[in-house]
Amino acid sequence: xxxxxxxxxxxxxxxxxxxxxxRDVHRHPEMGFKETRTADLIERKLKSLGVETRRIAGTGxxxxxxxxxxxxxxxxxxxxxxxxxxxLNDVPYRSAVEGxxxxxxxxxxxxxxxxxxxVLMKRRDRLAGTIKLMFQxxxxxxxxxxxxxxxxxxxxxxxxxxxxxxxxxxxxxxxIGARPGPVFASADxxxxxxHGKGGHGAAPHQTIDPVVIxxxxxxxxxxxxxxxxxxxxxxVVTVGQIHGGVRHNIISDTATLNGTCRALEKPxxxxxxxxxxxxxxxxxxxxxxxxxxxxxxxxxxTVNDAAMTKLVRAxxxxxxxxxxxxxxxxxxxxxxxxxxxxxxxGCYWLLGSANAKKGLDYPHHSARFDFDEESLPxxxxxxxxxxxxxxxPR
Ligand SMILES: [Zn+2]
Ligand SMILES: [Zn+2]
Numbered sequence: 001x002x003x004x005x006x007x008x009x010x011x012x013x014x015x016x017x018x019x020x021x022x023r024d025v026h027r028h029p030e031m032g033f034k035e036t037r038t039a040d041l042i043e044r045k046l047k048s049l050g051v052e053t054r055r056i057a058g059t060g061x062x063x064x065x066x067x068x069x070x071x072x073x074x075x076x077x078x079x080x081x082x083x084x085x086x087x088l089n090d091v092p093y094r095s096a097v098e099g100x101x102x103x104x105x106x107x108x109x110x111x112x113x114x115x116x117x118x119v120l121m122k123r124r125d126r127l128a129g130t131i132k133l134m135f136q137x138x139x140x141x142x143x144x145x146x147x148x149x150x151x152x153x154x155x156x157x158x159x160x161x162x163x164x165x166x167x168x169x170x171x172x173x174x175x176i177g178a179r180p181g182p183v184f185a186s187a188d189x190x191x192x193x194x195h196g197k198g199g200h201g202a203a204p205h206q207t208i209d210p211v212v213i214x215x216x217x218x219x220x221x222x223x224x225x226x227x228x229x230x231x232x233x234x235x236v237v238t239v240g241q242i243h244g245g246v247r248h249n250i251i252s253d254t255a256t257l258n259g260t261c262r263a264l265e266k267p268x269x270x271x272x273x274x275x276x277x278x279x280x281x282x283x284x285x286x287x288x289x290x291x292x293x294x295x296x297x298x299x300x301x302t303v304n305d306a307a308m309t310k311l312v313r314a315x316x317x318x319x320x321x322x323x324x325x326x327x328x329x330x331x332x333x334x335x336x337x338x339x340x341x342x343x344x345x346g347c348y349w350l351l352g353s354a355n356a357k358k359g360l361d362y363p364h365h366s367a368r369f370d371f372d373e374e375s376l377p378x379x380x381x382x383x384x385x386x387x388x389x390x391x392x393p394r
Contacts, residue, residue: 004321005174007381014118015377021045022111022376023093029082029100029107032138035059038080038110042135045114049121051133057147061135065120067127067391074390075132075153075162075344076383077337078113079106079139088367103369104140105167105353112165112351112376116383123384129391130157134340143299145336154343161308162346163386164337165379169361170328171352173372176316176382177328178349180309182264184302185236187334188273191294192217192257192280194244196287201249208289210255211244217257217283217291218242224275235272236262236332262332264301302338305345312347315385319378324352351379 007015021041028037039059046053051063059080085101087094095101117133134153137144153159171177194217196210218239229235237259244255261276263269277293284291316325328350337348353371354361362368 004324005378006319007377010119010122011115011377011381011384014115014380017118018111018115018376018380019373021114022107022373025107025110026093026102027096029095029097029102031084031100032081032141032144033058035080035137039135042080042110042114046117046133049118051117051121056151056153057137057144059137060144060148060151062153063117063133063135065117065124065127065131065133067129068125069128071127071129071391072160073130073132073157074387075134075159075340075346076113076116076387077134077136077162077164077340078109079136079144080110081106081138081140081144083140083365085365085367089370091370101367103366104364105369105371106139108167108353108371108376108379109165110135112379112383115376115380116387119380119384120387123388126388127391128393131387131391132159139336143336145339149339149343154340159344161390162340162344163308163312164346164348165383166348166350167353167371167375168328168350169354169364169369169371171326171350172354172356173352173375174320174378175324175326175352176320176349177326177352178304178309178312178316178347179327179330180304180306182301182303183330183348184335184338185234185262185264185332186269186301187298188261188269189296189298190259190261190276192276193292193294194255194284194289195292196253196255196289198253199251201251204251207251208287209251210289211252213284213287213289214242214244214255214257217280220279220283221276224272224279228271228275229268233268234264234330234332235268236260237272237276264330266301269301299334299336300338300342302335302348303341304347305341308345308347311389312349312386315389316349316382318385319381349382351375351382
């Protein structure tokens with residue numbers, strides 16, 4: 001346990017159980033919207049604690065904890081799904097499902113949220129208001145937050161603030177990250193189909209070569225971030241795939257580009273979309289070809305509210321000490337908690353979970369990803385502090 005960490009007795013009392021839940025969930029990972037065993041486990045656990053539960057949006061679960069007095073409503077979100085990864089860790093709790101793995105740490109999210117529920121159920125006399133526990137499926141895709149919002153999780157009672165946590169291997173155990181403003185990016189996918197005119201590889205003058213046009217488009221797309229984005233703002237345009245042609249001496253009719261775009265702010269996101277269309281069509285047109293752009297919008301940027309971030313930072317400082325609360329690096333990864341934080345103020349915070357000395361510092365989504373379980377009770381304690389600060393006497 002990191003020396004600065006302060007854990008209360010009731011959190012210590014549930015720590016072993018929290019680790020056991022984490023290992024159970026880790027052994028039995030399930031992909032998005034197929035989390036039936038995980039949902040059953042969560043439901044069983046919540047019921048045993050006396051928490052009222054309801055299934056929504058398929059494998060999603062809403063648990064409700066009422067404080068002893070009326071007051072505001074906060075939402076505590078944990079995502080529950082795993083990834084299509086073959087686990088390479090040799091640990092007793094290794095995934096028992098070949099090709100599926102909790103490689104992002106969502107097993108830790110389930111365990112800490114259930115630990116927090118156990119602690120908060122016993123501290124209800126300190127709470128004025130309601131805690132909604134949002135156990136969300138399919139964060140890794142296709143997205144479970146949207147369906148849970150559509151099912152009404154933010155209403156009746158209306159949620160005043162929302163909080164989410166991610167285990168974070170870019171931070172060591174004992175450190176907590178929380179910063180105001182954007183913390184995760186939007187992520188959109190695009191496909192550009194270039195329709196040229198095929199022919200003989202030795203007679204290019206009779207063709208409109210879509211492969212050459214795809215090369216020009218790929219290069220021109222690089223100028224969206226370097227020339228069109230404000231130098232102090234962030235964006236990413238990646239071409240992940242180029243396909244075209246079937247043989248060395250045939251010029252094909254079509255070529256396709258496919259990639260991802262990231263942005264931290266909506267105007268940048270909109271500009272990138274506009275520019276991809278303009279560049280693809282303009283360049284194809286200048287060669288006498290046609291370009292079609294298909295746009296598949298992903299999650300919007302995840303943006304933290306300043307006041308709620310201040311609350312989380314204060315709660316975290318009580319547990320790990322002020323010096324161990326950091327404004328972490330923003331990542332261009334995506335998160336569907338963004339849909340919740342578009343509707344209510346809140347804070348997405350990061351629980352440091354790496355321990356290089358124990359070899360527990362592989363990146364998220366790696367087949368060797370694992371985290372230091374010492375982080376789990378810290379997570380439980382911070383969750384409890386956040387709830388008490390938000391629903392405590394004001
Ligand atoms: Zn992930
Ligand atoms: Zn994740």
